[in-house]
Amino acid sequence: GRETAPPAPSLVTPPAVVERNPQDCVERFDASRDYFPDKVAPRFASGFRVAYHRHYKVVSLGRAWGGEVFRYLLVQCGTPVPAGFDDVPVIPVPAPSVITTSTTELPAIVALDLVDRLLAHSTFDFVSSPEVRARIAAGAMFEAGKGGELDVERVIAAAPGVLLADSLGHPELDPGGLHRRLRAAGVRVAIVPSFLEATPLGRAEWLKYVALFFNREAHAEAAFDAVAGRYRELARRGRAAAPRPSAITGGPAGDVWHVPGGRSFMATLLADAGFDYLWAGEPSSGSLPLSFEAVYARALDADWWIHPSGWRSPAEIAAADPRLARLASFRRGDVVTHDRRLNAAGGNDYWESGNARPDLVLADLLHLAHPELLPGHRLVYHRRLGGGDD
Structure with missing residues (x-):
């Protein structure tokens, strides 16, 4: 049977x-x-840069969506706004309050000890963080709405010190132009496109970016350094391990099977865990749309199938396409999902605290690929569909 997940490790920085x-x-x-x-x-992150001046910071995200260059002028509250930045949005720091629009932003709020500044979050159902759930239960924050359903008037009235948004301003993910509307109304919006990073540590390092808006740099440095140190030590052991079991990932949609390139987030994670990812040699950092037949031929004898689309049971996989039940990994029960910390509403903590704790995600995968290297590890985010979780 399915075991319960261990409690999420605290992301709060020690009080020292x-x-x-x-x-x-x-x-x-x-x-x-x-x-x-x-x-x-x-x-490790390639998506943001910060230039410090005596009483202000200039934060640049480059062409986050391939078009507009995003820059923010973070000015210490109580000091003058410098000249020469006429077109750059000004955000006084430290921001006294915050609204979040994605669960990926919440671990940073927890780690930086800023939960008491949360005014609102997009949708409460998907939140996993115990600290944020406690604030929701206390009635201390409101539900802002997701994407096109964002309650613009209520957000404007709340006047947050900063609104963190993962996809506002994106030509496809923000077709209604919410980013422009909020900015025009005086809402201080900062985009947080951490999901564009191609490495686990790069994605987790956006904690430092969030810290810039609250002058919590010391918190961010301490929390991230601890995670990065653990991750790099595990990756050193994983990359040196032998033999390396072969692995595939993803799943077909009709006749197409999207396979992560060899320089992608997933390929990096699998290599660091000591797997031999079958498309590691592809030079892409994105996703490769391959035919079902091309992937199936190579996947048939693979040792492991990691993160098989959204399927959550062997029966679901077999029902989707009976040919998948012939994969060696399926027959042995070596199919691994990342849904161990799924809440009743479908919120998955893998996409929340897992983004901030790639060391734990890697520990799970290293334990599966090379159990002798982490014999006492209990899976945090992952679950074997064939049972035998740990």
């Missing part, structure tokens, strides 16, 4: 972290003072 950056507005402006002695810079 002391922020030297201002946690409030400053009373008197001192032009000679460096207001941000604690600084962060991305080491």
Whole structure:
């Protein structure tokens, strides 16, 4: 039978972290003072950059959606807005309040100890974080609505210090132009397109980006360094492990099977876990649309099938296409889903805390590929469809 998932590890930084950056507005402006002695810079993430000045930060996301260049001018509250940034949105920091629109943003809010600043979240059902669920239960935040159903008037009235959005401004994901409407109404919107990163540590490092808006750089550095250190040590062991069991991922939709390229997020994760991913040699960081037959021929003898689309049982897979039941991984029960921390409404903590804790995601996969390397590990996010979870 299916075991219950272990409780989510805390993402809160130990209280020993002391922020030297201002946690409030400053009373008197001192032009000679460096207001941000604690600084962060991305080491793994490629999607954002920050330039520090004495009392302001210039954050650049480049061409996040391939078109518009996103930049933000983060000005220490109580200090003057610098000249020369006429077209750059100004966001006073530290932001006194926040609205989130994706569960991927919530682990950063928890890790930075900012849950008490949450005014609203898009849809409550999918939230897994115990800290955020407690705030919802206390009636301390409202449901803002998802995507085109966003309650624009209520968001404007709430006047958040910053609204974090993963896809606003995207030509396809924001067809109604919500980003423009909110900006025009004076809402301080900051996009958080962490999902564009091609590596697990790159995605997790967006914690530092969120920290910029709250002057919580020291918290972010401490929390991320701990995760990155664990991840890199596990990856060192995984990449050195032998023999490497072969693996496939994804699943067919009709006659097409989208396969992650060899430089993609999933390919990196599988390589770090000590799997021999069958398309590791493809130079793409995106997804390759291949024919069912082409993938099936190579997948037939693969040792493992990791993250098989959205299927959650062997019966669902066999019903979708009886040929899939002939895969060696299916017959042995070595098919692995990431739905162990699914809530009653369908919210999956793999996409929430899992984004912030790639070290735990990697530990799961390393344990499956090479159980002798992590003999005491209990799966956190993953589940074997054939049973024998741990």
